[in-house]
Amino acid sequence: MKTVILATFSNSYQAHVLKDVLQNEGITSFIRNETLSSVLNFIPGFQTEILVLEEDYEKALSIYEKGFPQLAED
Numbered sequence: 001m002k003t004v005i006l007a008t009f010s011n012s013y014q015a016h017v018l019k020d021v022l023q024n025e026g027i028t029s030f031i032r033n034e035t036l037s038s039v040l041n042f043i044p045g046f047q048t049e050i051l052v053l054e055e056d057y058e059k060a061l062s063i064y065e066k067g068f069p070q071l072a073e074d
Contacts, residue, residue: 006051031049
């Protein structure tokens with residue numbers, strides 16, 4: 001199973017909220033770079049990322065855009 005990046009956040013709180021929302025919708029997601037981003041979030045590439053399975057990407061993206069429009073615009 002291949003994973004793809006759904007969203008990138010500057011803090012892990014936002015990532016955990018999205019992860020919980022996706023889980024409630026039956027979508028498995030993973031948080032990557034959580035520890036590194038807490039120390040190195042000022043360096044591009046070290047933000048917290050939410051990954052989803054490739055087959056769930058379209059549904060997850062729709063949930064993300066509807067539920068978090070201010071974050072999805074960035």
